[in-house]
Structure formats: C-alpha cells, structure tokens
Amino acid sequence: MKSLLVVFLGAIVVLFVGLGKKETKTTPLALLFIGIALALIPLDFLGKLPWSFEKNVPVDMLFFDKISLSFTAVLLLASFLVFGLFGSKVQVGSDLLGLLMFSLSGGIILTASSNLVMVFIGIEALSIPLYVLAGSRKTNLKGNEAAIKYFLMGAFSTAIFLMGCAFVYGSTGAIDMETIYRAAYTMEHLKAVSPLLIIGTSLILVGLSFKVSAFPFHFWSPDVYEGSPNRATVFMATIVKVAAFSAIFRLFSIVLMDLRGESWGIVVAVMSACTILLGNIAALRQTNVKRTLAYSSIAHAGYMLMAILVSPEMGFWAILLYSFAYIAASVIVFYYFNEISSNRDESFEAFNGLAKNNKFGAVLLALSMFSLAGIPLTAGFAGKYSIFSAAFVEYKWLVFVALLGSAISIAYYFRIFKSVFFTEGDAKVNTTAVSAIFLGIAAIVILLLGIAPSILTNLSVFKF
Amino acid sequence: MNSSQILVGVLSFISILGAMYVVLSKNPVHSVLALILTFFSISAHYVVLNAQFLSVVNLIVYAGAIMVLFLFVLMLLNLNKDSEPQKPKMASIAAAIAAGLLLVVMVAAIKDSADRIYHNTVEDVGLVKSLGKLLFTKYLVPFELSGILFLAAMVGAVLLGKRDKQNEEEMTNTVTETGGTDNG
Amino acid sequence: MDNSIFNSVEISQYIYLSCVLFAIGLFGVLYRRNAIVLLMCIELMLNAVNLLFAAFSSYMGDNNGQLFVFFIMVVAAAEAAVGLAILVMMYRNTRSTDVSLMDNLKG
Amino acid sequence: MELILIPIITGIIAALSGKWSKWVAIVGSLAGLVITAIWLSKFNADGSFNFVFDRVWFSKAIHFKTGADGISMVLLLLTNILSPMIVLAAANKHNTDKAALFGLIVIMQGALNGVFLSMDGIMFYIFWELALIPVYFICALWGENNRFVTTLKFFIYTFVGSLAMLASLIYLYSLMPEGSFDYQALVNVALNETQAKWIGAGFLLAFAVKIPLLPLHSWQPDTYTEAPTAGTMLLSAIMLKMGLYGLIRWFFPLVPEAIGFYTPIIIAAGVLGVLYGALIAIRQDDMKRLVAFSSLSHVGLIAAGIATLSTTGIQGGILQMFNHGINVFGLFLAIDIIQSRAGTRNLQHLGGIAKQAPYLAVGFMLVMLATAAVPFTNGFPGELLLLKAVFTKNAIWGVFAGITIILCAVYMFRMYQFSMFGTAKNGIYLFPDLNMREKLLFGVLVIIIISAGVFPQYLLDLCGPSVDKTIKIIENTVGVIS
Known part of the structure; x- marks a missing residue:
C-alpha cells in the first residue's frame, strides 16, 4: 500500500513539475519515487503477512500479501531499470514519465486486487496510459498503427474479460475473490460446477490472454511491439506482462484452483504449449530484431503460463523467479537494441561487431541471451527449471514441448550472438556511467538468481 | 403473457434491432444514432430491473457524454458519409461464424444453469441511497483510483491531441483543418 | 416496489439478450473496418456486459453488481476519450479511419 | 570445491x-x-x-x-x-x-x-x-x-542432448516421494522397465x-x-x-533396469563407429579431420568396452580415456606446430619435415605409436583390455573391433609418412625445429606416454575399487551380469 501511494504521488509530482517547462529532466525525480517505493517493499515484508485469504489488512479491495508484494517488487524493479535506462538519454517529457508511472501503479493495483472490480480498474489503469505511450510518436505511421491496434485489442479484450466477470458474478453471486473462491470450492465438492462459471472463467482467461499475448490471442503483439517507441515496448514486454500474470496467477492458481481439473487446466496447458511453439518458431523467421524479441516474449508468456498449472506454492516461486529473470534480461536486450537501432536499422546486422567496440555490452548481451535461452547459472535457467520440475508431475508432454521450444530458441538468440561476436561491423554503444549502473543491477539480478536462487526462497517471508 | 413480459420483449427487440443497425449501417453517423437508441432501450431495461441509478447514469454517461463525443469526432473528421469499402464475403462469413459460435457456446451454457441462479429480491437494491452508501464505504478505494485513472486518461488524451512544434515540422502530410484537440 | 417483473420474466431472458448483444458487438468488431465503428461496437459489448450485471444484481438482490456496472461505465468513458484521441491522431496522418489501411507492420 | x-x-x-x-x-x-x-x-x-x-x-x-x-x-x-x-x-x-x-x-x-x-x-x-x-x-x-x-x-x-538429460533428471525426481537430486537418492529409485527406457533415452542422448x-x-x-x-x-x-564418464557414473547406475535394452545398442554403435571412423580416416588428407575420425574410432571402442559392463571393460575404458586424452592432445599439438610453420595441414602439400625438425619428428612419432597402441606406450594396455572385454561379450563384434588396430596403424603411418618424409610438394619452406616451450610440452607428453605404458597398474588400482562398486550397484538391481 505504501509503495502504491508513493508511486501515485510520484506520478502526480512528476507530471506537475514538468508541466509547462519544455526541457525539464524529471527522470531522476521519477527514479527517486520508484526507488523509495522499492525500498518500502522489504519494510512491508517485515510485518507478518498473510499468505492468501487470512484477512488482517484493513483495505478491503486491495490485498497486500506475499504474492502481491513480491510481484510489486518485480514491477518496481523492472520500472526502476526501464526508467533508468530509457529515461536518461532521450528527452522524455514529464507527461510521458507521469503516464508511465500511472501505468505502473495500475500494475501494482492489479497485483494486489482482491476484487474483480479492482482487477478491472487495474487493467485499465495499466493499459490506458500505454495506449497513449504507444502512439506518442504522433506523426509516425507505424506508431499510429501500433497505438490503434493496441487500443482496439485492449478495449476488445477488456470487454471479453468483463463478460467473463459477469458470468462469474451470475454463477457465484459475488465479485470479491474470497467469496468466489468459497463458491467455486463448494461447487467442486458438490460436483456441480455451473456451466456459467466455466464459461465465465474461460472468457476471463481469454481477456487476460490478450494482455499477456498468449496463443491464440497473440497476433497483435508483434505489430504493436514493433510500431511502438522502444520505451513503450519494453514497458509492455516487462511490466504489463508480469502484472497481467500476477492477476492470472491470483485468479486461476489461487481463487479458481479447485476448478483446475474440472475446467481450465487442460485449456491452459494446450494454450501454453501452442504459445511456446508458435512464439519460438515464428521468431526464427523474423528479420527485424524487435519482432524477434516480440515473438520471444510470446514464447516466454507460454512458459509462464505453465506455472499457473501447478500447485500455488510451487507455481508462485517458479513464476516469481521467472519474472525476475525475464525482466532483467529483457531490459538489457531492449536497452542495447534501443541504442543500436537509433539510426532506424532494426535488422540483426545492426548489431554487427558490437563485441569489438563494446566488450561490456557484448558480455551483458551474452548473459541476458543465455538467461532468456535458459542456460545454467543464469536466472533464466533457475526459473525454467523450477517451472519444468513443478509441471512435470502432471503435464509431462507439456514439459517436453517446452524443452523443445527452448532448444529452438537457441537458434534465434544465437543470431544476435552471431552479429555481436562473430561478424565484423561498426555497431557502437556509448554507455554512460549511469546506464552502466542500471545495466549492472540487471546483470547482478540475473547472476545472483542464477547462481543462488535459494536467496529468494530463503527469505523467511517466502516460506509457505 | 402479462404486461411486463410484453414490455421486456419490446425493449429487447428494440435493443437488438438498434445493435444490428449499428453494425450493419454503412454511415457512421447512423451507427451512432442507432447506438444511442440501443442505449436508451438499455436504460429502460434498467428501469424495469429496478436499477434506477444505473439507468440515469447510463443516460448521462453513455447516451449523453460518450455518444456526443463520438458524434463530435465524426463531424470534426467529416466522416459522415459512406466511406467504408466493401469487405470480401469471406471476412464477413468468418466474422459471423466466430460471433455465432460464441453465442451458441454462451447460450448452451445458460440453458442448463439459469435456474440455478438464486432469486433474492431485496427492497432497496438499485436505489441511489444504498448504492451511494456502498460506493463511499466498501468501494471507496476503487472510486478514488478511478479518479486517478481519469487524470491519467485526461493527460493522455491531451498529449495525443495537442500538436507540438517539433512534430509539426516533421509532419509530412499535415492536415490543417482538423484540429480536434479537446477530446479529453 | 413492483416485484412482479422478477416473477413474470425469467432471468434467462436477460442473459440471452445480453449474449445476443455481445455477439452482435463481437461480430461488428470482426466485420467492420472503420475504427470509429469498431469503437462503437466495443461500447455495445460493454453495454451488454452492463445489462447482464444489472440483471444478475437485481435478481439476486445484491448491490455489488450494480456498482461494478457503475465502474465499467466510468472507466469506459475514459477509455473512449483516449481511443478517440488516438483516432483523431491517426486521421491526421492518414486522412482515414479505415483500419485495413494499417498494414505497415508486417513480419 | x-x-x-x-x-x-x-x-x-x-x-x-x-x-x-x-x-x-x-x-x-x-x-x-x-x-x-x-x-x-x-x-x-x-x-x-x-x-x-x-x-x-x-x-x-x-x-x-x-x-x-x-x-x-x-x-x-x-x-x-x-x-x-x-x-x-x-x-x-x-x-x-x-x-x-x-x-x-x-x-x-x-x-x-x-x-x-x-x-x-x-x-x-x-x-x-x-x-x-x-x-x-x-x-x-x-x-x-x-x-x-x-x-x-x-x-x-x-x-538438445542436455535438455533431454534435464527432462530425464526431472522425471527421476518426480518418481521420488522425497524429492532429491542426490546421486545416491537417484541411484536408489526403483523403476519399471518402461520408465527406465524413457529416462535412459534422455541420458543416452546427452x-x-x-x-x-x-x-x-x-x-x-x-x-x-x-x-x-x-x-x-x-x-x-x-x-x-x-560423455563416457557419464555412461559409467550416471547412465548405467541410474537406469540399470534398461541395460538389457541399451547395452547391445551402445556396443553396436560403438563398434560401428570404430570401423566407420577408421575407414574414413584412411582417406583423409586434412590432418585435423584425420585425427577427428580416428578419435571417433577410438572413442567408439571405449564406449563399447564400457557397455560390456565387465570389470575389464570399464577399467580398460577408464584407462583408455586417460590415454586417449593424452595422445590426442599430442597429435593436435604436432598438427598445430606443423600448420603454424608450413601454413597448411593438408597431407598432399606436406613432406620432408623430419629432416628439418628432428625433435618434432621424434615426439610426433612417439605420440603416433602410442595412438596406434604399440606395446610399451600408453595406448596398448587400455586397448588390450577393451578388446578383450568386447570379445568376451560378443566374439563377432570383438573381431570387428580388433580390426581397428590394423586400420589405425594404417592411417597413422600414412599421416606420419606423408608429412614427415619425402619432399615438400608445395615448394620448399623453412621449418624451424621445436622451441623451448614446445620441447617442454613434448617432454612431458613423452614421460606420461612411457610411464603410463609401462606402469598402467597405478591407474587401474586407482579406479579399480570404484569400478567394482559401480558394477555392484548395477548388479544389485538386475542380478549378475554375465
């Protein structure tokens, strides 16, 4: 709650400090607020936190437990890195920064919501600023296209999500998650799950799948990612995805857990398998790095969906680890992509020869590629391992598909490798000291969670 | 068949008719007008359902504010003519199949389970008083948050609507007569 | 209050009505190409949802559903504002609101 | 650590x-x-x-x-x-x-x-x-x-191989009531034959x-x-x-239930590799490629020997793993030296090096003899044990594998002759002999080759008890292996 308030306050302050003045640099201010919010997370953890529905939090609609705080930490870390790396170089207006912070607070609401109304408001608060962000290059046709596509898809998926909520409301008589949980539990035990509830959860799943761009609702994301300005793309790829996953996790893994075998389990499993395969295979055929990254992020959504299918304790740990790994690596890759492609060349060739001119960058890129591909001793491996081992008991075939997907992913990650390390060229990135610090933080996250992922679990708060 | 059944039937018919016209009309302005008609019928439904507050809000927010905004934009952009090119048949068939499938699935789900929804009519449901009480106690947090959401939306709309000099110079095919700036 | 409506009209009738409206809206989203009409179709879908919520709420005697509708209306207004702003921006650049012209992004 | x-x-x-x-x-x-x-x-x-x-x-x-x-x-x-x-x-x-x-x-x-x-x-x-x-x-x-x-x-x-191994490990893990990846715990898991086959397939692929x-x-x-x-x-x-170590340490002890299925496959693949590698090696002109195929041939024999699951086979395999490592290093060292000085490693363009670089000639000769498993070099005892094990297990495969000694001698001597003797076909070049660093390297190699050839018992004693224990682990599950 404290973090949420700080982010809100920060958004408003940033918005008004920069108002009217053209060249004010408000990035440090935004970073300050996000930093404070991030620092407040451990404080919240020190108190005794409920795991799920033990109510001892005064705020009724928002629910700050281990799950929401952990996801909030991921979101804040991600936005800290994004703001640090993408806010400093290009002149970003304070209005855009403020909007990003509004969006971030929408993400935090989403992670903490304990009521479908709050989920809805969270989604909207997360998305509406991003519709604007996607179109912030006003005269760029690609930017316009991305904005309109993102907006239409977003509004459309929200409508579907709301229809699902209505059905759930009709079948359980409630919109707060605790009552839904009870009702679903009772229904499961009476062996009389209402078809209304099943179709409601399916529609909710569809609506949220649009947000995380899971198959078959992924088609918009490569276009939107490509057309949006880089800072919006990285925000969509990291913060939106993780926030939407936190909502999916809470709704499906916890609230509707009892219905998994009955209704959505196999659907999610098939979706995740298709997402993984499609994302990885389609990424192979791209010539534009940004589109490749978009498809790769689709594939990663598939892996994260797997974590919904297992018991909440294991799934939570896995998805959290995966989120950390994913955001840290994505931010690094997008940063270098942003710096390199500034002269409008978004092909793989733009990366040619980076290793010669910028060793630091090449090593960091290698590290994040390894993490994304799931090579051991990076956080990506720890995340993949925990997801796979948790899912193996029930969904063996899915794990095989996922392993196959990982093997395929090597090929396109190594295309970037090829350009960076093995091809002559003149790609150059002038990393400032400030950027280097943020990149260093991301790299440390990757390495630390890769070498000793147990530090996450060993924090006493994560012991379930 | 008693009077309320007939009333609901007629209202439903109007809603569906309006909705069909929204989708099928070639002229966007006609669509908007049909949509307003649909919204009015839905408001009437709310009255029948004893949800007076919603009915009023629906009229004010949807039929009043949003639809006027739509009309305003349509007029502003001079879109009030049949500008849309014909779509290939295949696309319309595919769209119809997709929508029809969803409808069938939903109807099939309802068929068996509608009677399981329990009826429990409480006197003050839907009245402004009870809703207001709930809104400012239990739903205070979402209420405040949606205020902030509005702030964000407003900033965003202004940001998109305004034209800054730097962009003006880049602009290749500037359209001068369409300066809609205040849609927030 | 007049309770006769709840006794004489089945709730399923409202559910069917909302589903039909929702499906019409969905069809429109898939079928039409004018962005502004697409936006209208989405509003139509949202209204179907609202109606469904209100019906459930009235029949179950539970106020929460009606408040949900209130929030949907409010937020949809914000969304529509931003959407129209994007639309105007698009129109300035392309002199059209036809989404099928938007195919610059291809893989 | x-x-x-x-x-x-x-x-x-x-x-x-x-x-x-x-x-x-x-x-x-x-x-x-x-x-x-x-x-x-x-x-x-x-x-x-x-x-x-x-x-x-x-x-x-x-x-x-x-x-x-x-x-x-x-x-x-x-x-x-x-x-x-x-x-x-x-x-x-x-x-x-x-x-x-x-x-x-x-x-x-x-x-x-x-x-x-x-x-x-x-x-x-x-x-x-x-x-x-x-x-x-x-x-x-x-x-x-x-x-x-x-x-x-x-x-x-x-x-891809390692991912398959990861899948197998997770599979094994999921079969345990108290999940653990400890070696001993993994060994102790009881499997039925289908499970063992699937798990074994993952490991074997890797x-x-x-x-x-x-x-x-x-x-x-x-x-x-x-x-x-x-x-x-x-x-x-x-x-x-x-890979070979993995076979001994992980594959066989973890899925002993499937050895009836997998040992014939491994032996067959190994022996076929011996023949295939050797036959192709004979026709190679690129020295690196030649050694690559010879290595394929040698390693095939080791794998076949290990898969016999007899004490001689595994011990011979371990001994040969050590010696093959040393020898192949020596071969590549010699090739590297030749290439860096002559500018080519194609046998058709080389020749006459022995005259100009006697030290290299001697060192290379010794390494080559060791690779061809001449007695009193390190290649000999291991190869002998391996052939014996394969022969005991299956005489026909044993005979095929035995041909390797002859073939190996053929391609090794061919390589040596073409590169060291005769005259350079690619014009005359100056070929300086080994410098101090290279002499040191070859010196160490020679010492290891001779001492491991004359006293193989040291290494055998080192690994003997562990080999026996490994075999016992397997026999605990499937009974005595003939």
Whole structure:
C-alpha cells in the first residue's frame, strides 16, 4: 500500500513539475519515487503477512500479501531499470514519465486486487496510459498503427474479460475473490460446477490472454511491439506482462484452483504449449530484431503460463523467479537494441561487431541471451527449471514441448550472438556511467538468481 | 403473457434491432444514432430491473457524454458519409461464424444453469441511497483510483491531441483543418 | 416496489439478450473496418456486459453488481476519450479511419 | 570445491588481466594440478567418495555436493594435467584477443572438474552445460572461416542432448516421494522397465552426442576442423570423456533396469563407429579431420568396452580415456606446430619435415605409436583390455573391433609418412625445429606416454575399487551380469 501511494504521488509530482517547462529532466525525480517505493517493499515484508485469504489488512479491495508484494517488487524493479535506462538519454517529457508511472501503479493495483472490480480498474489503469505511450510518436505511421491496434485489442479484450466477470458474478453471486473462491470450492465438492462459471472463467482467461499475448490471442503483439517507441515496448514486454500474470496467477492458481481439473487446466496447458511453439518458431523467421524479441516474449508468456498449472506454492516461486529473470534480461536486450537501432536499422546486422567496440555490452548481451535461452547459472535457467520440475508431475508432454521450444530458441538468440561476436561491423554503444549502473543491477539480478536462487526462497517471508 | 413480459420483449427487440443497425449501417453517423437508441432501450431495461441509478447514469454517461463525443469526432473528421469499402464475403462469413459460435457456446451454457441462479429480491437494491452508501464505504478505494485513472486518461488524451512544434515540422502530410484537440 | 417483473420474466431472458448483444458487438468488431465503428461496437459489448450485471444484481438482490456496472461505465468513458484521441491522431496522418489501411507492420 | 572455484575465478581474472593473462591462466591451471596431486596423495582408493563437500544450493532438493572416487580421480588427473598444457600450447598464437582465450580455457577446466566431481543431478547438469559455453566461445571466436554455422550445429546438438538429460533428471525426481537430486537418492529409485527406457533415452542422448556415438557424430569432424587448436584439444582430449564418464557414473547406475535394452545398442554403435571412423580416416588428407575420425574410432571402442559392463571393460575404458586424452592432445599439438610453420595441414602439400625438425619428428612419432597402441606406450594396455572385454561379450563384434588396430596403424603411418618424409610438394619452406616451450610440452607428453605404458597398474588400482562398486550397484538391481 505504501509503495502504491508513493508511486501515485510520484506520478502526480512528476507530471506537475514538468508541466509547462519544455526541457525539464524529471527522470531522476521519477527514479527517486520508484526507488523509495522499492525500498518500502522489504519494510512491508517485515510485518507478518498473510499468505492468501487470512484477512488482517484493513483495505478491503486491495490485498497486500506475499504474492502481491513480491510481484510489486518485480514491477518496481523492472520500472526502476526501464526508467533508468530509457529515461536518461532521450528527452522524455514529464507527461510521458507521469503516464508511465500511472501505468505502473495500475500494475501494482492489479497485483494486489482482491476484487474483480479492482482487477478491472487495474487493467485499465495499466493499459490506458500505454495506449497513449504507444502512439506518442504522433506523426509516425507505424506508431499510429501500433497505438490503434493496441487500443482496439485492449478495449476488445477488456470487454471479453468483463463478460467473463459477469458470468462469474451470475454463477457465484459475488465479485470479491474470497467469496468466489468459497463458491467455486463448494461447487467442486458438490460436483456441480455451473456451466456459467466455466464459461465465465474461460472468457476471463481469454481477456487476460490478450494482455499477456498468449496463443491464440497473440497476433497483435508483434505489430504493436514493433510500431511502438522502444520505451513503450519494453514497458509492455516487462511490466504489463508480469502484472497481467500476477492477476492470472491470483485468479486461476489461487481463487479458481479447485476448478483446475474440472475446467481450465487442460485449456491452459494446450494454450501454453501452442504459445511456446508458435512464439519460438515464428521468431526464427523474423528479420527485424524487435519482432524477434516480440515473438520471444510470446514464447516466454507460454512458459509462464505453465506455472499457473501447478500447485500455488510451487507455481508462485517458479513464476516469481521467472519474472525476475525475464525482466532483467529483457531490459538489457531492449536497452542495447534501443541504442543500436537509433539510426532506424532494426535488422540483426545492426548489431554487427558490437563485441569489438563494446566488450561490456557484448558480455551483458551474452548473459541476458543465455538467461532468456535458459542456460545454467543464469536466472533464466533457475526459473525454467523450477517451472519444468513443478509441471512435470502432471503435464509431462507439456514439459517436453517446452524443452523443445527452448532448444529452438537457441537458434534465434544465437543470431544476435552471431552479429555481436562473430561478424565484423561498426555497431557502437556509448554507455554512460549511469546506464552502466542500471545495466549492472540487471546483470547482478540475473547472476545472483542464477547462481543462488535459494536467496529468494530463503527469505523467511517466502516460506509457505 | 402479462404486461411486463410484453414490455421486456419490446425493449429487447428494440435493443437488438438498434445493435444490428449499428453494425450493419454503412454511415457512421447512423451507427451512432442507432447506438444511442440501443442505449436508451438499455436504460429502460434498467428501469424495469429496478436499477434506477444505473439507468440515469447510463443516460448521462453513455447516451449523453460518450455518444456526443463520438458524434463530435465524426463531424470534426467529416466522416459522415459512406466511406467504408466493401469487405470480401469471406471476412464477413468468418466474422459471423466466430460471433455465432460464441453465442451458441454462451447460450448452451445458460440453458442448463439459469435456474440455478438464486432469486433474492431485496427492497432497496438499485436505489441511489444504498448504492451511494456502498460506493463511499466498501468501494471507496476503487472510486478514488478511478479518479486517478481519469487524470491519467485526461493527460493522455491531451498529449495525443495537442500538436507540438517539433512534430509539426516533421509532419509530412499535415492536415490543417482538423484540429480536434479537446477530446479529453 | 413492483416485484412482479422478477416473477413474470425469467432471468434467462436477460442473459440471452445480453449474449445476443455481445455477439452482435463481437461480430461488428470482426466485420467492420472503420475504427470509429469498431469503437462503437466495443461500447455495445460493454453495454451488454452492463445489462447482464444489472440483471444478475437485481435478481439476486445484491448491490455489488450494480456498482461494478457503475465502474465499467466510468472507466469506459475514459477509455473512449483516449481511443478517440488516438483516432483523431491517426486521421491526421492518414486522412482515414479505415483500419485495413494499417498494414505497415508486417513480419 | 576448490578444484571448481579456483580455476573459474582465475579464469575470469585472466580474461580481464590483459597481457598478463597468460601467466595468470598458467598459474590458475597449475593450481588445479597441484590440488589434484595433493588429493591423489591423500586419496583413499576403497571405492568410496573422498573429499565430499555438501551444501544446500537451489533448494532443499538441489545440493552443491562434490566428491571424488577412483573414476573421477583419473579424469580429474587428465583434466588438470592437460589444461596447463593446453594453455601453454595456445600461448604462441597470434590471436587478436588472447586474454579471453586463456581465461576461457581455465574456466573450462573448472567446469570440467565440476562435471567430474558432481554428486547431485542438477549440479551435474549445470556443469555439463557450463563446460559447453567456454568451448563454444573458443571455437566460435577463434575458429576458421565457416566457424559460426559449425559451432552452432555443435551447440544445438549438445544443447538438445542436455535438455533431454534435464527432462530425464526431472522425471527421476518426480518418481521420488522425497524429492532429491542426490546421486545416491537417484541411484536408489526403483523403476519399471518402461520408465527406465524413457529416462535412459534422455541420458543416452546427452552422452551419445558428446561421445559421439555413431548416428549422432556429424557435428564432430566439422567442429574439430573449424575450431582453433586449443578448442579442438579441449573438445577431443577432455570433453569427449564427459560423455563416457557419464555412461559409467550416471547412465548405467541410474537406469540399470534398461541395460538389457541399451547395452547391445551402445556396443553396436560403438563398434560401428570404430570401423566407420577408421575407414574414413584412411582417406583423409586434412590432418585435423584425420585425427577427428580416428578419435571417433577410438572413442567408439571405449564406449563399447564400457557397455560390456565387465570389470575389464570399464577399467580398460577408464584407462583408455586417460590415454586417449593424452595422445590426442599430442597429435593436435604436432598438427598445430606443423600448420603454424608450413601454413597448411593438408597431407598432399606436406613432406620432408623430419629432416628439418628432428625433435618434432621424434615426439610426433612417439605420440603416433602410442595412438596406434604399440606395446610399451600408453595406448596398448587400455586397448588390450577393451578388446578383450568386447570379445568376451560378443566374439563377432570383438573381431570387428580388433580390426581397428590394423586400420589405425594404417592411417597413422600414412599421416606420419606423408608429412614427415619425402619432399615438400608445395615448394620448399623453412621449418624451424621445436622451441623451448614446445620441447617442454613434448617432454612431458613423452614421460606420461612411457610411464603410463609401462606402469598402467597405478591407474587401474586407482579406479579399480570404484569400478567394482559401480558394477555392484548395477548388479544389485538386475542380478549378475554375465
């Protein structure tokens, strides 16, 4: 709650400090607020936190437990890195920064919501600023296209999500998650799950799948990612995805857990398998790095969906680890992509020869590629391992598909490798000291969670 | 068949008719007008359902504010003519199949389970008083948050609507007569 | 209050009505190409949802559903504002609101 | 523990230390050798695991657990003897960025030590993958023209193999009530035959790609040819042994239920590899390619010998793993020296080197004889034990495998004759003899070749009890293996 308030306050302050003045640099201010919010997370953890529905939090609609705080930490870390790396170089207006912070607070609401109304408001608060962000290059046709596509898809998926909520409301008589949980539990035990509830959860799943761009609702994301300005793309790829996953996790893994075998389990499993395969295979055929990254992020959504299918304790740990790994690596890759492609060349060739001119960058890129591909001793491996081992008991075939997907992913990650390390060229990135610090933080996250992922679990708060 | 059944039937018919016209009309302005008609019928439904507050809000927010905004934009952009090119048949068939499938699935789900929804009519449901009480106690947090959401939306709309000099110079095919700036 | 409506009209009738409206809206989203009409179709879908919520709420005697509708209306207004702003921006650049012209992004 | 960390840390330091990196790397890898020597002196060869180090790592199920028994000790010895020599051998290269190369070699040493020391399934997997990355970079950064495609093929082959192994490990893990990846716990899991076959398939895929066994070998000759010499040495002399070691330590003890199904396959693939490799090697003109195929042939015999699951077979396999590592290093060293001076390694363009470089001629001769398994060189006892084991298991396969000695002699002598004798076909070139560094390398090699040839008993005693224990583990499940 404290973090949420700080982010809100920060958004408003940033918005008004920069108002009217053209060249004010408000990035440090935004970073300050996000930093404070991030620092407040451990404080919240020190108190005794409920795991799920033990109510001892005064705020009724928002629910700050281990799950929401952990996801909030991921979101804040991600936005800290994004703001640090993408806010400093290009002149970003304070209005855009403020909007990003509004969006971030929408993400935090989403992670903490304990009521479908709050989920809805969270989604909207997360998305509406991003519709604007996607179109912030006003005269760029690609930017316009991305904005309109993102907006239409977003509004459309929200409508579907709301229809699902209505059905759930009709079948359980409630919109707060605790009552839904009870009702679903009772229904499961009476062996009389209402078809209304099943179709409601399916529609909710569809609506949220649009947000995380899971198959078959992924088609918009490569276009939107490509057309949006880089800072919006990285925000969509990291913060939106993780926030939407936190909502999916809470709704499906916890609230509707009892219905998994009955209704959505196999659907999610098939979706995740298709997402993984499609994302990885389609990424192979791209010539534009940004589109490749978009498809790769689709594939990663598939892996994260797997974590919904297992018991909440294991799934939570896995998805959290995966989120950390994913955001840290994505931010690094997008940063270098942003710096390199500034002269409008978004092909793989733009990366040619980076290793010669910028060793630091090449090593960091290698590290994040390894993490994304799931090579051991990076956080990506720890995340993949925990997801796979948790899912193996029930969904063996899915794990095989996922392993196959990982093997395929090597090929396109190594295309970037090829350009960076093995091809002559003149790609150059002038990393400032400030950027280097943020990149260093991301790299440390990757390495630390890769070498000793147990530090996450060993924090006493994560012991379930 | 008693009077309320007939009333609901007629209202439903109007809603569906309006909705069909929204989708099928070639002229966007006609669509908007049909949509307003649909919204009015839905408001009437709310009255029948004893949800007076919603009915009023629906009229004010949807039929009043949003639809006027739509009309305003349509007029502003001079879109009030049949500008849309014909779509290939295949696309319309595919769209119809997709929508029809969803409808069938939903109807099939309802068929068996509608009677399981329990009826429990409480006197003050839907009245402004009870809703207001709930809104400012239990739903205070979402209420405040949606205020902030509005702030964000407003900033965003202004940001998109305004034209800054730097962009003006880049602009290749500037359209001068369409300066809609205040849609927030 | 007049309770006769709840006794004489089945709730399923409202559910069917909302589903039909929702499906019409969905069809429109898939079928039409004018962005502004697409936006209208989405509003139509949202209204179907609202109606469904209100019906459930009235029949179950539970106020929460009606408040949900209130929030949907409010937020949809914000969304529509931003959407129209994007639309105007698009129109300035392309002199059209036809989404099928938007195919610059291809893989 | 220290055997893993010290090389990795010094490797990273070496990669960062610019022009001093050569010395840092040599010191780091020699430190590994010194620790191995100390461990050898303290080693208690009774078949148990010595020097056990155990800490919780990822979670309760995954520990950082290391330990060395006789089998590991032989391979640790091989790794730590060869790593300093590979650094030294690479030290003359005019590479653009030597620092990273030396660093990567030493990191590789640490990762390989990790593979041979792991006593936890996931830890084994992690080091298995970790060993792949430095060698990938060595090959891809300093290799020859076509290196990117070749190394990518190599990487994908091995990566797919390792993913299959990961799947098998997770499968095994999911069958345990108290999940754990501890070696002992994994060994203890009781499987039915179908499960054992599936799990075995995952492991075997990983190991067979690395060894490489016959249908999965296609990455090998290309990679050897394209890789820089240091990379080829690491790959052939040490990395191949990871697969063979995996067979002994992990494959057979973990899925003994499926050995009835898998041993014939491995023996067949091994022996066919022996013939195939040897026959192709005879026709090669590129010396590196020739040695690559000869290596395929030798390793096939080792795999077949191990799969007989007899004491002679496994002991011979371990002995031969050590000796093949030494010999193949020697061969690639000689080829590297020839190539760097003559500018080519094509046999058709070489000749007459012996006259100009007698020291090289003698050293090369000895290595070649050892590879051809001439008595009193190190190649002989291992090959003898392996052939005996295969012959006892299946006479026909044994006879086929026996042909290898003749074929090996043919291609080795052909290579030697074409390169060393006669006259240069490619004009006359000046061929300076070995310098001090190369003399040192060959000197050490000669000492090891002769001493391991004359006293093979030392290594056999070192690994004997552990081999017996491994066989006992398997027999506990499936009964006595004939």
